[in-house]
Amino acid sequence: xxxxxxxxxxxxxxxxxxxxxxxxxxxxxxxxxxxxxxxxxxxxxxxxxxxxxxxxxxxxxxxxxxxxxxxxxxxxxxxxxxxxxxxxxxxxxxxxxxxxxxxxxxxxxxxxxxxxxxxxxxxxxxxxxxxxxxxxxxxxxxxxxxxxxxxxxxxxxxxxxxxxxxxxxxxxxxxxxxxxxxxxxxxxxxxxxxxxxxxxxxxxxxxxxxxxxxxxxxxxxxxxxxxxxxxxxxxxxxxxxxxxxxxxxxxxxxxxxxxxxxxxxxxxxxxxxxxxxxxxxxxxxxxxxxxxxxxxxxxxxxxxxxxxxxxxxxxxxxxxxxxxxxxxxxxxxxxxxxxxxxxxxxxxxxxxxxxxxxxxxxxxxxxxxxxxxxxxxxxxxxxxxxxxxxxxxxxxxxxxxxxxxxxxxxxxxxxxxxxxxxxxxxxxxxxxxxxxxxxxxxxxxxxxxxxxxxxxxxxxxxxxxxxxxxxxxxxxxxxxxxxxxxxxxxxxxxxxxxxxxxxxxxxxxxxxxxxxxxxxxxxxxxxx
Numbered sequence: 001x002x003x004x005x006x007x008x009x010x011x012x013x014x015x016x017x018x019x020x021x022x023x024x025x026x027x028x029x030x031x032x033x034x035x036x037x038x039x040x041x042x043x044x045x046x047x048x049x050x051x052x053x054x055x056x057x058x059x060x061x062x063x064x065x066x067x068x069x070x071x072x073x074x075x076x077x078x079x080x081x082x083x084x085x086x087x088x089x090x091x092x093x094x095x096x097x098x099x100x101x102x103x104x105x106x107x108x109x110x111x112x113x114x115x116x117x118x119x120x121x122x123x124x125x126x127x128x129x130x131x132x133x134x135x136x137x138x139x140x141x142x143x144x145x146x147x148x149x150x151x152x153x154x155x156x157x158x159x160x161x162x163x164x165x166x167x168x169x170x171x172x173x174x175x176x177x178x179x180x181x182x183x184x185x186x187x188x189x190x191x192x193x194x195x196x197x198x199x200x201x202x203x204x205x206x207x208x209x210x211x212x213x214x215x216x217x218x219x220x221x222x223x224x225x226x227x228x229x230x231x232x233x234x235x236x237x238x239x240x241x242x243x244x245x246x247x248x249x250x251x252x253x254x255x256x257x258x259x260x261x262x263x264x265x266x267x268x269x270x271x272x273x274x275x276x277x278x279x280x281x282x283x284x285x286x287x288x289x290x291x292x293x294x295x296x297x298x299x300x301x302x303x304x305x306x307x308x309x310x311x312x313x314x315x316x317x318x319x320x321x322x323x324x325x326x327x328x329x330x331x332x333x334x335x336x337x338x339x340x341x342x343x344x345x346x347x348x349x350x351x352x353x354x355x356x357x358x359x360x361x362x363x364x365x366x367x368x369x370x371x372x373x374x375x376x377x378x379x380x381x382x383x384x385x386x387x388x389x390x391x392x393x394x395x396x397x398x399x400x401x402x403x404x405x406x407x408x409x410x411x412x413x414x415x416x417x418x419x420x421x422x423x424x425x426x427x428x429x430x431x432x433x434x435x436x437x438x439x440x441x442x443x444x445x446x447x448x449x450x451x452x453x454x455x456x457x458x459x460x461x462x463x464x465x466x467x468x469x470x471x472x473x474x475x476x477x478x479x480x481x482x483x484x485x486x487x488x489x490x491x492x493x494x495x496x497x498x499x500x501x502x503x504x505x506x507x508x509x510x511x512x513x514x515x516x517x518x519x520x521x522x523x524x525x526x527x528x
Contacts (some may be wrong), residue, residue, distance in 0.1 A: 001297050009046050011057060018061035018363045030058050052083040056091055063095035067105065071095040086114045086129035093133035097140035100218045102149070105137050113160050128162040135168040142175030149176065166192065166201045168265075170208045177212025182234065185209055193245070202247045208236045210253065214260035225265045225447060232260045248283060251300045256309040261317025272312060276303055304331040310339045317346025322355060335363070341389045346399040360386075365468065366420050392429045399436035411452045418459075430460040432508075434473055442483030450486045455476060474498060 003004045010033055017026035033048050055078045059497035062071040075092050078084050086196040089112040114129045128134075134157045141150035150172055154164055164172075168193040192205050213231045217444050233258055241248050254276060261275070280302045295443035305310060316325035325346040332339055340363055347356035349497040369384035391413060414433070417423045425433075437453045460470060478498055481489055489495035 005048060007048055007051055007054070011051075011053050014054060015057050018057055018064070018067045020352070021064075022065075023061035023065055026061050030054065052085055052088070054077070054436050054446060055083055056085075056087045059088065059091040059095065063098055066095065066098040068095045068099040068101050074103075075201070088112075088189070089114070089130055090133040090324055092416055093138050094252050097136050100140070100144060100147070102137065102140060102144070105133075105140070106153075109133060116161060127165050131162055131165055131168070134162050135165070136173060138164075138168055139171040139175075142171055147179060147181070149431050150256065157342065163195075164191075166195070166197055166205060170204045174208030174212040176260065177209045178215050179212075182213065185212070187421060199245070199247050202245075203250055203253065205244070206238060206242050206247060207250070207252050207256065210238055210260075211256045213238075214256060214263075227262060228260075231262060232257075235260055241278045243282070243519050249279065249301070251305055251307050254279060254301055254374065258308065258311035258315060262311070262318050265316050267319035269324065272315055273303070276301065276312075279510050282452065284416070303328070306332050306334070306336060310342050313339065313342045313346055317342070319351045320350050322350045322352050323345055326355075335384060337387050337390065339383055340364075340384050340386070341393065343392050344390065348393055353394075355400075356394060356397065360390070364390070386417075386421060386423070388417075388423055390427075391423065392432060395429070396432045396436070397432065399494055402440065407452075408448065411448065412454070413478065414452070425463075426457070427460070427463050427465060430456055431473070434460075438476055438480045442480050442485075445480060445484035445486060447486045447488045448493075450481065450488050451492075452487065453480070454498075455493060457498075458494050474501070 010029070014026045017023070019031065030050065033050050034107065041511060046351075055074065057467060057471065059071050059078075061073060062068070071092055072095075074083075075088065078088055088204065089108060092108050093105045096102070096108060100436045109130065112130075116130075123246065134153065138150045138153050138157075141147070143367045154172060157164065169188055173185050173188045173192075176182075176188065187207075189205060189209060189429070192202060192426045213235050214228075219443050239249060239253065239257060242253070258272040261272040283301055303312070309332045313325045316322070316328060325343055329335060329339060340359070343359055344356045347359065363382055363384045364386050365383050368381070369385050395410045395413055398406040398413070411432075414425075417425075433456045434453065437449060437456075449463065454477070457474065460473065463470075478501075481495070489499065
């Protein structure tokens, strides 16, 4: 088509494959680019010689998958060609941190931290070229539970002239708060306030603190509840501090606080709703005359905001208030699957499975969702594509009823999930179904139960399980099949193989399944 390819085009293609997760294809193109031009016989091939951007893009792909060994080998070539730059350092550190090779990451930074000087006359904060790498390592240490090393790295980076930025502080403040090191976390916030950053850049740091504070210190016992209540007070105090310092909370801030209020015992749902309305009014921009403008939203903070409404629905579910949860959901103009799942879960928590199924039936319609001309003139027109969480919540609740009618409906939902929506189960759903189906033992385990259990077990074969978890589930199903009166499994190839995997199993010897029964066809009816 007369288009002459150049290195910009080649780099774009390599980057596209890396961004799509196809690192192997990106490597294939990169390999072609590194081959000698005379072997290709193409006049334009010299235009495709890899440059620093090409190498850094391939390193980025290796970093994403944690292939640190290949990345290190490639970095030697980069250095030998004189193409190493600060992006190379940042990307290589990311590869090492992803692979949890923290010492390797430190070695890379000790050898390749760029020299950097900045004119501070204008008072603006300018990031060091390697701040991304140092932040990556600090965050890696924090997530791995090595907070002391993360804090030590922050001290070291300062000595090397790399000043932490808002992202660095966000990582370490969140980690400290999650570890209940509240005093240290607040001290870090004080350091961040001295960076002369725009106020809006400080909001994520406060969000990290509040989120970490309310994360893992909650439980149903008295001590856990008291700890959580104290954390909620701290969180509300920090929210007030943000407003006092003119650091505007955003939707994330409010949603996290609402979730914390919802996990109190009893849930503080009214306080959560009042908080949203208060912030919606106080944060709304003022008109020129000083009056608040009711037509302008306060940075998305309102009861109709999808994230905030979803947090409220979750809180109402914990408070056994389905009616308020439904009202919160209806305020959302365009609800998504997360909001839908939260509402369904709230209904099931409150033993209102009938309402949950009605909600599912109203908003989940393949015909409307797949319509060529979607229209949303009213709530009845909204069509939401479900996900595996949607079906897991409903199927689990149906199977807990232990009735034939409920099990029949669960079986139909599972079939529709796969055949209509092309949604396949995850290990959690497979576990949920298998546990429910075999929990009552073999008595009353009829033909439909056997078929459904075998279908789900077969689907689980294609999932990634830890260790021998799948093998244990197969043995549990086999034990049920041995004891039940149904023998439909004899006409199922997968089931027959399952039943004969361990010929020395005592249960099989007792039942006499160690010998093939010539009275039925192994592969079902028919000749041959």
